[in-house]
Every structure is written in structure tokens, then in C-alpha cells.
Amino acid sequence: MASGRRPEHRAPPEIFYNEDEARKYTSNTRMIEIQEQLSERAIELLALPDHPCFILDIGCGSGLSGESLTNQDHTWIGLDISPSMLEVATEREVEGDLLQSDMGQGIPFRPGTFDGAISVSAVQWLCNADKKYHHPQKRLYKFFSTLYASLARGARAVMQMYPENSEQLELITQQAMKAGFSGGLVIDFPNSTKAKKIFLCLFAGGTTQELPQALGTEDSRQGQISYTDKRERVRQIRNSKAPKKSRQWIMEKKERRRKQGRSCRPDTKFTGRKRPNSF
Structure with missing residues (x-):
């Protein structure tokens, strides 16, 4: 650049x-x-x-x-x-x-x-x-x-x-x-x-730590495979989560906020329900 x-x-x-x-x-x-x-x-x-x-x-x-x-x-x-x-x-x-x-x-x-x-x-x-x-x-x-x-x-x-x-x-x-x-x-x-x-x-x-292995070097093949596997696991976790703004997504988010001590509205049968467009 x-x-x-x-x-x-x-x-x-x-x-x-x-x-x-x-x-x-x-x-x-x-x-x-x-x-x-x-x-x-x-x-x-x-x-x-x-x-x-x-x-x-x-x-x-x-x-x-x-x-x-x-x-x-x-x-x-x-x-x-x-x-x-x-x-x-x-x-x-x-x-x-x-x-x-x-x-x-x-x-x-x-x-x-x-x-x-x-x-x-x-x-x-x-x-x-x-x-x-x-x-x-x-x-x-x-x-x-x-x-x-x-x-x-x-x-x-x-x-x-x-x-x-x-x-x-x-x-x-x-x-x-x-x-x-x-x-x-x-x-x-x-x-x-x-x-x-x-x-x-x-x-x-803390205790002595070893510097992590870089990717793309001659001796990093094993580390690169580990990284690729982890990236795939992260993608699988992300894909398994509920779609954003869905009822399940909202309920999970509210539960996380409660665990963090934050206030949020009570759960009702209307939670996550899509509202009709207003004219």
C-alpha cells in the first residue's frame, strides 16, 4: 500500500x-x-x-x-x-x-x-x-x-x-x-x-511460554492443519446458531444478557413475533 x-x-x-x-x-x-x-x-x-x-x-x-x-x-x-x-x-x-x-x-x-x-x-x-x-x-x-x-x-x-x-x-x-x-x-x-x-x-x-508457530512456513504444516480444523469448527458453530432476529436468536440473546446481570424485558408469547408493516 x-x-x-x-x-x-x-x-x-x-x-x-x-x-x-x-x-x-x-x-x-x-x-x-x-x-x-x-x-x-x-x-x-x-x-x-x-x-x-x-x-x-x-x-x-x-x-x-x-x-x-x-x-x-x-x-x-x-x-x-x-x-x-x-x-x-x-x-x-x-x-x-x-x-x-x-x-x-x-x-x-x-x-x-x-x-x-x-x-x-x-x-x-x-x-x-x-x-x-x-x-x-x-x-x-x-x-x-x-x-x-x-x-x-x-x-x-x-x-x-x-x-x-x-x-x-x-x-x-x-x-x-x-x-x-x-x-x-x-x-x-x-x-x-x-x-x-x-x-x-x-x-x-506467569510461566515461560513458547511462541506459537506461524502459518505458511516450511515447518508449520501441522500447525496449519490445526488452524484449518479450528476455523472449520468455528464456521460450524456459527452456522448452527439461530438466524439473526428470529425468536430463538432473541431468546438466546436475552438469556446471555440476564447472565451478565443486564436488564431485559420479560419473555412473552409475542417475543420475536414479526410485526406487520405500518402504513
Whole structure:
């Protein structure tokens, strides 16, 4: 991608992702497919246990990545700086809680809150100084140090990103390690221009963990089969769910909200019934 076309060079994220851009982004089927693939890969790299976990989605946008978490029965909170993106997420009735916040000012949660964190296509924005008082190095350190604190010990954070150059990639990685994380880069399909994807896989203390195997390398055949099988299982789970807006879908959503302690209307024989069009 030419540098002049990178979104980070056109405007700060809260301005670039205005109402029109947010809706266009969320209605683009190709973009939805890419977000789904990246999110599922990031969740796989988290190596979560086989039970629902509490996950932080950094730069959640309109909730596309959060839907992958919901499909795997995880509870999540989404953080984003763009009010227009969060408004679209609210209209789409995503399952996660949403918070407008600048990740460069830190992660505003108590220590040990989350079992893991993911971020898709967001961290590279911190390498730009959109305001006079912005210092990329300081903002990255503030982000990673508060993220480290908000994670349970031994938890992982997986950041998929599009760094502009090797200097940005080094800056991001250095500040993550300075903040206390261990781990490193997982680069899928490193020899492909189009399929290459960069993930920063970080470990928040705990016992020593081995960096996950990248896809598309000579010795990753076994890992790639495992990933493909998991993707297929996720698709089967998604396809087995009730159609959106159906009675079953509404009942399941209300039950999840009750388990989360949220208020919702009582169930009646009219729940989920399609109303006739008004004239």
C-alpha cells in the first residue's frame, strides 16, 4: 500500500472514521471477511482454555472482531476512539460492552481484569503524532504498560498490525518488551506479498511460554492443519446458531444478557413475533 493512501496519514482515527467511513467499512463484505479471518487467527493465538473467558478488544471499531469472540462464547469489552464506529456497533447490537477511549492514554481497567486481549489493525496508529503533545514512544509505552497491568498473570495479548516500515515494527516491539511483556512476532505466510500478516504475540508474566508457530512456513504444516480444523469448527458453530432476529436468536440473546446481570424485558408469547408493516 502506498504511503499516501494509508489511513493514518490522512487524518486522526476519530476523524478518519467518521459516520460515512464507519458505515462503509462495516457494510463492505470483503472487509468483513478479512476482519473475520484476522480475528479468528488472533483468538487462536491467544490459546484460551476451553471455557468462556473475559477478553479486551482494542480498537474494536464497529464490533466485527467482537463477533468472533461472541461466536466462541467469550465475554468481551470493546475499546475504540471513534464515536462513529461505536455508534455503528451499538446499532448492530453487538454482545460486548463498548467504551470510547484513546488507547495511547492507557487502558482504563483494574489490574488483572482480563483473561486476554486482541487488537486488529489498530496499534500502528500509535506511531503517528496527530497532535503537538503526542509522542509515539511515550504513547506506546503507556498503552503497553497499562495493558500489561490489566491482564491476568500468564494471559496473552495478540496484536495484528500493519506497520509502515521496519522502524515502526521495532518501535512497537521495543515498547512492549520495555513494559514487561515477553513474546515476539508471529508472521504468517512471510514469503507472500498479499497473504503476509504480522501478529505481535505477548505474554503477561506467569510461566515461560513458547511462541506459537506461524502459518505458511516450511515447518508449520501441522500447525496449519490445526488452524484449518479450528476455523472449520468455528464456521460450524456459527452456522448452527439461530438466524439473526428470529425468536430463538432473541431468546438466546436475552438469556446471555440476564447472565451478565443486564436488564431485559420479560419473555412473552409475542417475543420475536414479526410485526406487520405500518402504513
